[in-house]
Amino acid sequence: MGLYISDEELEKMRDSYPEVEEFYQLSELYKIMSDPNRLKIIFALRMHEMCVSDLSKLLNQSQSSISHALANFRTLNLVRYRKENNCTLYSLSDDHIENIFAMGLEHIEERWEYGKRSQCLQLSFSFP
Numbered sequence: 001m002g003l004y005i006s007d008e009e010l011e012k013m014r015d016s017y018p019e020v021e022e023f024y025q026l027s028e029l030y031k032i033m034s035d036p037n038r039l040k041i042i043f044a045l046r047m048h049e050m051c052v053s054d055l056s057k058l059l060n061q062s063q064s065s066i067s068h069a070l071a072n073f074r075t076l077n078l079v080r081y082r083k084e085n086n087c088t089l090y091s092l093s094d095d096h097i098e099n100i101f102a103m104g105l106e107h108i109e110e111r112w113e114y115g116k117r118s119q120c121l122q123l124s125f126s127f128p
């Protein structure tokens with residue numbers, strides 16, 4: 001028996017776990033999103049379908065680094081692409097990617113606001 005949870009409940013929890021491969025894929029998703037430059041690309045693609053040269057110009061990053069990031073995104077099915085004339089246009093593959101990004105951003109902004117309020121409270125109670 002577990003310390004607080006019965007063996008039966010622990011077994012139910014264990015049975016509900018995703019397969020090991022799913023944990024691996026999830027960790028790869030978070031790894032790829034762990035770089036601020038890659039997150040900037042995702043943010044840009046949330047707003048508009050874009051080609052490498054436009055992303056490069058917008059983000060002031062080399063076309064090579066943008067292309068490399070997009071290739072990694074494609075591997076994990078984070079972006080889709082289509083050819084138009086001589087240009088390859090990229091967009092987010094589905095709403096899940098946008099939702100993950102938006103929820104993370106919301107969490108950070110919430111924590112940041114809490115931190116600012118916390119600092120203000122600390123400052124208002126500090127004495128010379």
